Amino acid sequence: MSGRAMRVATARPIRRRWGRRYLLPLATCAAIILATFAVADSFHIEYAYIASYPVFQYVVLATAWNILGGYAGYVNFGIAAFFALGVYTSVVNYLTLQLPLPLMILVSGVIAGIVGFGMGYLTLRLKGAYFAIATLAFAIVLNTVFNNWYFVGAARGVSVLRPPAPYFFGTYPRYLFGVMLGLAVLSVLIARAVEYSWIGRGLATIRDDEIAAECSGVPTLRLKLIATTLSGALMGMAGAPFAYYITYVDPASAFSLTTAVNTVAMPVIGGMTSWIGPVIGALLLGTLEQVTTVTISSALSVMLVGVLLVTFVALAPRGILGVVKALWERRPWAKP
Amino acid sequence: MGEAVTQSAPVLRALQVTKRFDGFVALDAVDFSLREGERVGLIGPNGSGKSTFVNSLTGVFPIDHGSVLFNGTDITRLTAWQRARLGLARSFQLPRPFKSQSVRQNIEIPLMFAVGQTNPDRIAAEAEAILLQVGLGAQSRASPKSLTQVELRKLELGRALAAKPRVLFADESMAGLSDTEVDEVLEVLMKLNAEGISIVLIEHIMRTVVRFSERIVVLVAGKKIADGDPREVMSHPEVERAYLGQ
Numbered sequence: 001m002s003g004r005a006m007r008v009a010t011a012r013p014i015r016r017r018w019g020r021r022y023l024l025p026l027a028t029c030a031a032i033i034l035a036t037f038a039v040a041d042s043f044h045i046e047y048a049y050i051a052s053y054p055v056f057q058y059v060v061l062a063t064a065w066n067i068l069g070g071y072a073g074y075v076n077f078g079i080a081a082f083f084a085l086g087v088y089t090s091v092v093n094y095l096t097l098q099l100p101l102p103l104m105i106l107v108s109g110v111i112a113g114i115v116g117f118g119m120g121y122l123t124l125r126l127k128g129a130y131f132a133i134a135t136l137a138f139a140i141v142l143n144t145v146f147n148n149w150y151f152v153g154a155a156r157g158v159s160v161l162r163p164p165a166p167y168f169f170g171t172y173p174r175y176l177f178g179v180m181l182g183l184a185v186l187s188v189l190i191a192r193a194v195e196y197s198w199i200g201r202g203l204a205t206i207r208d209d210e211i212a213a214e215c216s217g218v219p220t221l222r223l224k225l226i227a228t229t230l231s232g233a234l235m236g237m238a239g240a241p242f243a244y245y246i247t248y249v250d251p252a253s254a255f256s257l258t259t260a261v262n263t264v265a266m267p268v269i270g271g272m273t274s275w276i277g278p279v280i281g282a283l284l285l286g287t288l289e290q291v292t293t294v295t296i297s298s299a300l301s302v303m304l305v306g307v308l309l310v311t312f313v314a315l316a317p318r319g320i321l322g323v324v325k326a327l328w329e330r331r332p333w334a335k336p
Numbered sequence: 337m338g339e340a341v342t343q344s345a346p347v348l349r350a351l352q353v354t355k356r357f358d359g360f361v362a363l364d365a366v367d368f369s370l371r372e373g374e375r376v377g378l379i380g381p382n383g384s385g386k387s388t389f390v391n392s393l394t395g396v397f398p399i400d401h402g403s404v405l406f407n408g409t410d411i412t413r414l415t416a417w418q419r420a421r422l423g424l425a426r427s428f429q430l431p432r433p434f435k436s437q438s439v440r441q442n443i444e445i446p447l448m449f450a451v452g453q454t455n456p457d458r459i460a461a462e463a464e465a466i467l468l469q470v471g472l473g474a475q476s477r478a479s480p481k482s483l484t485q486v487e488l489r490k491l492e493l494g495r496a497l498a499a500k501p502r503v504l505f506a507d508e509s510m511a512g513l514s515d516t517e518v519d520e521v522l523e524v525l526m527k528l529n530a531e532g533i534s535i536v537l538i539e540h541i542m543r544t545v546v547r548f549s550e551r552i553v554v555l556v557a558g559k560k561i562a563d564g565d566p567r568e569v570m571s572h573p574e575v576e577r578a579y580l581g582q
Binding site: 144212214220 | 415420421425428432434435437445449454495501528
């Protein structure tokens, strides 16, 4: 075999693997973004973008939460804190530098990621309910801080005026829709990459048995810190555009209990062991919430989430993914 | 009865290791040494501190006093995963498989994290080879939930073996097994020892311990009361009184 022929022979499988690992997901994401835009545009009303925004926001939040809660089994109730960090980073920016939104999303991600790392370092030696309570306490502490920080409006809140939308997007709601859709796709790509990497394998062993994982050489604390940092960063990024979406920010909206509960409920209902679970949960519950809010009442949507959460925890603790997997394993046409 | 005469430099040493749980002293100034390729049996009645000793040496529990040396280096402050990477592996008294992963994936974890291999194909091939070595080749794709008790014990050993250890603690690897199954596991341990791995066998089945060990250490109420040749140790009056109830 000549040198060139050998090079070609060895390069092919690598190219094929590269394509499967990167090109295919990226092409799929591009197709999803374009198709979603086409569907939303087809309604010819701005409300389609406004109603879709929270659904994508939940995709980001649920996916981000699942990196620690689902992959590693550490239940974080501090969602509101990370989300609010993003929201208030945006508010501070609005009141001072007025940097463009994409840059603010990045800054929010960095700040929330650093805080996530710090919170993880302080709390990740705790386990189970103790860890969950510590994260909840963290959210309460941060809530108190923002309730008393007059620069960002303290308890009375602050109004945020939307700047003109970038030319390509036309209106600002359409721009926010695009930004959150992009963030949702990015967070899913990150969660998927984590799941299939050595980090994901390590996190799964932590969920199964942390002591056995340690004794197998898994640097458990290090992996959990990576997970809290990533998870916190993505939640912060989800919060950054919220100030421009809601246009009036106060601690009650930034630290919303509904957002926190929904973020935990979505992966639980969708399935926590894989990246697709939170996406399914967020799309289903997020859409259901929007539909019931518009057609019946927002109070009913909260109740529905509660009922679904209790039902799944009691009857299908592995979520929709678990149910589908169980049905697939019991398919009648399967070979014995 | 004093320390056994060491023929080569010890690979692992424990000096005055003490572990307390609140007021209860689980380990009381225990000294221990293990040579390269040595087979040692660690025995003692229930609650004597055997598992606590293993947990202390492998880094699962931090110790309150004393030190642990591996190849002459002080590893007292290292975490369990750092010790695993150095070559200290263990199996658990009650099997602790990674239930969400297949049998082969269980073996792949130490290969990835303790050994630091990165090539997926090589990791998979090596995991398959280890499974064949411990007699689980046919269960490679199965879930650990479907394994029998003896298979789970073998998986524990396979996972410890995948960390490419220099020292292996087999914590009651044969508890609850039939005579034939005990022989199977013992054969695996002998093979590993023949490859140069030092093994500490923590076991209740005395026949097996005596058959396997070159030296026996006896713990009673957190204290080492004997350390030496198996037959000498077993006939020692203090051991007979404390361990065998005679």
